[in-house]
Amino acid sequence: MLNSNTRICTTCTSPTPTQCSLCEIHDRKQKVVCSICEKHYHRPCLKKTNPKLKSTTIDWSCMICTTTSTTSHPINSNFAGPTQQLNLPRGIKIGHINVRDLLSTTKKDLMRESAVLTVQRFMGTHDAEKITDTLLNIVQRFQLQKEKITAIVTDNGANFVKAFKEYGTPLDTDEDDDEIEREEISSLAFDLLPSLPTHVRCASHTLSLCATTDIEKANIVTPRGIENFKVVFRSAIGKCNALWNLASRSNKTAEEIKELCGVALDKFERLFLLVKVECPTSTEVEFLEEYVKAMQPVAYALDKLQGEKTFYFGYFAPVIFQTRKRLESLILEKTRFSSKIAAVLKKSIETRFKNICELNLQKCAPELFSAISFPFIKYTWVPEETRERLKKAFIDEAKQIRSTILGVATSTIGTKVPSTDDKFFKFEEPDPNSQVISNDVELECIKYFQDPSVELGCLDCYPSIRKVFEKYNTALASSAPVERAFSYGGLLLTPKRATLSDEMIDKLVVLKVSYGKSN
Numbered sequence: 001m002l003n004s005n006t007r008i009c010t011t012c013t014s015p016t017p018t019q020c021s022l023c024e025i026h027d028r029k030q031k032v033v034c035s036i037c038e039k040h041y042h043r044p045c046l047k048k049t050n051p052k053l054k055s056t057t058i059d060w061s062c063m064i065c066t067t068t069s070t071t072s073h074p075i076n077s078n079f080a081g082p083t084q085q086l087n088l089p090r091g092i093k094i095g096h097i098n099v100r101d102l103l104s105t106t107k108k109d110l111m112r113e114s115a116v117l118t119v120q121r122f123m124g125t126h127d128a129e130k131i132t133d134t135l136l137n138i139v140q141r142f143q144l145q146k147e148k149i150t151a152i153v154t155d156n157g158a159n160f161v162k163a164f165k166e167y168g169t170p171l172d173t174d175e176d177d178d179e180i181e182r183e184e185i186s187s188l189a190f191d192l193l194p195s196l197p198t199h200v201r202c203a204s205h206t207l208s209l210c211a212t213t214d215i216e217k218a219n220i221v222t223p224r225g226i227e228n229f230k231v232v233f234r235s236a237i238g239k240c241n242a243l244w245n246l247a248s249r250s251n252k253t254a255e256e257i258k259e260l261c262g263v264a265l266d267k268f269e270r271l272f273l274l275v276k277v278e279c280p281t282s283t284e285v286e287f288l289e290e291y292v293k294a295m296q297p298v299a300y301a302l303d304k305l306q307g308e309k310t311f312y313f314g315y316f317a318p319v320i321f322q323t324r325k326r327l328e329s330l331i332l333e334k335t336r337f338s339s340k341i342a343a344v345l346k347k348s349i350e351t352r353f354k355n356i357c358e359l360n361l362q363k364c365a366p367e368l369f370s371a372i373s374f375p376f377i378k379y380t381w382v383p384e385e386t387r388e389r390l391k392k393a394f395i396d397e398a399k400q401i402r403s404t405i406l407g408v409a410t411s412t413i414g415t416k417v418p419s420t421d422d423k424f425f426k427f428e429e430p431d432p433n434s435q436v437i438s439n440d441v442e443l444e445c446i447k448y449f450q451d452p453s454v455e456l457g458c459l460d461c462y463p464s465i466r467k468v469f470e471k472y473n474t475a476l477a478s479s480a481p482v483e484r485a486f487s488y489g490g491l492l493l494t495p496k497r498a499t500l501s502d503e504m505i506d507k508l509v510v511l512k513v514s515y516g517k518s519n
Contacts, residue, residue, distance in 0.1 A: 008124075012506040046257030110456045111470070112309055116485055116513045117142060118122050119506045126410040128162040133194055149197040151475040153482075155205045164199035198478075203316055206304045206352050209325075211298045214348035220340050229340065236291075242277050290338035298327035298345060306480035314469075316477040317367040318381040324349055324357065359386055360395050369397055370472035373465055376454045394443045398464045401471065402441050485513055 051052040112143040115311075122134055135152065220229040247254045256274055271281045280288070303321040304315060327349070330342035350357050355364040361381065371377045372394045379387050443465045447463045500508075 045139055046263065110459070114308065116510050117511045119485075121502055127162075128166060131160060131204055132166075132196060139197075146197055150249065150299065150471070151198045151200040151480050152196065153200045153249075153476060154204055154282075155202045155479060156209065160199075164196055170429040181347075198366075200475060200477070202479040203320075204302050204480055207298060207302055209344055209351070210348035210352060211295060215341065215344055218344040220344065229337070232283055232287050236280055236287050238273070239280055239284070240288070241275060243272065246277070287337050291341060294327075294330055294338040294341035294345065295329075297323045303437050305478045308476065308481045309480075311476060312374055312473045313475050313477055314473050315368065317364070317371050318377050320349065320356050321381050339464065359390070361390075364470050365393075365397070366475075367396060370467060373459075373469040373472060375448075375451070375456060375458050378449065389448065391445075395442055395469075397447055398468050399438050399441045401467050402437060404465045406437065484499070485509065 118136060118138060120138065122130055124130065138147070139146070152164070215232075247257050253274075257271060260271060260274060301319050304311070304319050324346055327346040329341040331339050331346065343451075344388055354360075356367055359368065361368065368390060371381065372379050372390060379390055382390060444462050444464050448465050451458060451461075459469055
């Protein structure tokens, strides 16, 4: 303990108590010294690295000095030891904080490895220019090579969208001649400026907008003599929100609700009477039951898209297709409320995920190729009439990746002068090595399409397909893992730490998340 007036430790009577280098609490009794950097730390702030006893002590080393894994700690001289050698990541995923997602290429299971790089706060208006500068500074700070950054994932905020629209890497799309000419003229001045990597909008956030904003704004017309949909919707949801707010603000109310509630709805009215909220009418109860039924496909999709360890980008497009298919079946039931809600959700999904629903190869190639290269999915989720087109595009992509690795072009290389007297004509001839590679990759893809195995381990037999899988399945479709990292902030930002600097908060969150993943 410390006497706040004299600043002297009452346990060891030291007039200059040493504070913990992480939590900055002046209490010497519970401290140990790092065997590498010789700084003082509390035992909860440390990680035991050598369980063997040395003399009568245990060799303790702080987490800052012992984190050497390339997949569990940021690349930063402030964090890493002096002799530490770290490799660059395969991909980076940035939401509000910077996270990198990697697929283990040394393991046959292709399990995902991820780690927090940094937590940064920037003051003032969060406009596109500041967001761009912050992201570019993070990339430069950790010396990330742009070609190894698979994607940057953010939510649908207008500031993020504008930043990547103006400063991001453009997609290869078909445009009119006038647009292409203007782009060539205007891009001359920006060729030497750094640009942001490919942008991916958070799929779970987009789907949440379909289930909230689009439903609330929907103009659902009900037949004459039936209650207005918007009136019933707002009234029922308003009463549920009132119940939720009371339960979250009062511990006593929350305990009473927990004691009363069961699984069945027979206690539904008693629950509202308990907290003195107006009970729902029979129409509102019917609406809530059908509302839950209509939202089930979307809820399942959100749960799937927000996964991290077992989720791959290849799930993205099939989940959207399957959600739309389930909503179509609900529409055919012609119920009082759920069919109308399902129709609004289906239209909203087709609008917000237009490129995926239309299987647009120019604008959503990563979503399509990641699914086809996933053995569990392949092409079974797409309509029969489009499968051959996707197969051909996938084979071409596999050839391109294979040729890039080998440094050989897949089309034609060089020119050859015909052995004729007329030297005027020069015809291109296919390179024999390129043709062999093309045939091998095409045969490999055909065997892969016919292989009934659904395990990731089967990709070991198809090296070209595995390269496509690693390229397009490294990123995540959602920024939910980034949002989950913020939950550690509540554990760290106690009143005693209110004066900590941004750099110290950055270190604490990174250490906390990394320590949680390693245990």
